[in-house]
Amino acid sequence: MKLRRIASYxxxxxxAFALLLIWELYVQAGSIDQLILPAPSTIGSALLDNSSTILDHTLQTLEETILGLAIATVLGVLFTILMDFSSWIRKAVYPLLIISQTIPIIALAPLLLIWFGFGITPKIIVVVLYCFFPITVACADGLLSTxxxxxxxxxxxxxxxxxILWMLRLPAAxxxxxxxxxxxxxxxxxAAIFGEFVGAEKGLGIYxxxxxxxxxxxxxxxxIVVTALLSLLLFGCISLIEWLALPWYHLSAVKTLQEYHAEKTQP
Known part of the structure; x- marks a missing residue:
């Protein structure tokens, strides 16, 4: 089943390989100056030649990302439980959550820099602000679908x-x-990189x-390549944790999909 899942990608x-090949051929043909758009091979060489420096900045960004995502997860789950246990809290907090997403982080980030300095704290807060809303809303919707x-x-x-919350509603959510x-x-x-753009001593954003x-x-x-790989890595890790935590859910989904395809192939 795992091989089939890998093969599905x-x-x-x-x-992706075809696009990179077209990109490489286009640049190598001299259609554009590599100072404007470098070829994938040139980008790969730059990545290898500067690997130690990029790794140092990457570890800083990864630390900010993981801490911010972890804090956002804990806060999101706690807020969801609070809203679920009190309709008054839900009616008071939920609209504020929506309004918070209308505040441009580009305007808030410089203020965080002034309040908390150039350390890691402002970057973590930016990550929390980006991640808190989707976690909270998804978890709240999951509790309502019991x-x-x-x-x-x-x-x-x-x-x-x-x-009921512990045995039924949380597992269902x-x-x-x-x-x-x-x-x-x-x-x-x-989000972490954006926070570093505003002001930082180290990280992929400042790099x-x-x-x-x-x-x-x-x-x-x-x-940018490292940034994309980090995002894919985090996405993959969370998908793996989900697979390990919810085997019953994925097996049921696969079975349903197989039954659906079997019905479509029937004359």
Missing amino acids: GPAFVL DKDLYRLLRSMDANRWQ LPSFFSGLRIAATYSVT IEMATNAHAIRLVFAA
């Missing part, structure tokens, strides 16, 4: 609200929670800014 790898029959069954067995977490993971690296100012476009692309 084959078309994506083929398309099977009503199972809920009535537990109520008939005199289960209290905490027991896990698929939605992981969906929100995957979305947040794709935002998290970008990209310095490379841009030096007109070292190949180094800019090298950092």
Whole structure:
């Protein structure tokens, strides 16, 4: 099943390879100056030649990303439980969550820099602000999608609200929670880099800014490649954790998909 899952990504790898090949041939043909758009091979060479420096900046960005994502996850789950236990809190907090997404981070980030300095704290806060909303909303929607029959069954067995939450509602909300977490993971690296753009001593964001100012476009692309790989790595790790935590959910989804294809192939 794992081999089949890996094989399902084959078309994506083929398309990516084809695009890189076209890009390489286009640049090598002299259609564009490599100072403006370097070839993939040039970007790869720059990545290898500057690997130690880029690694140092990458570790800083990764630290900010993981800490911010972890804090956003904890806060998101806690806020979801609070909103679920009190309709008054939900009505008071939920609109504020939506309004918070209308505040441009580009305007807030300089203020965080003034309040907390050039250290790691402002970058973590930026990551939290980016990731908190999708996690909270996804988890809240998951709690609301609890099977009503199972809920009535537990109520008939005199289960209290905490027991129902722990035994039924939270497990049922896990698929939605992981969906929100995957979305947040794709935002998290970008959020950390954006925080570094505003002001930092180290990180991929400040590295990209310095490379841009030096007109070292190949180094800019090298950092972008690392950024994309970090996002894919986090996405993959969360998907793996989800697979290990929810084997029943994925097996049921695969079985449903197989039944659907079997019905379509029937005459």
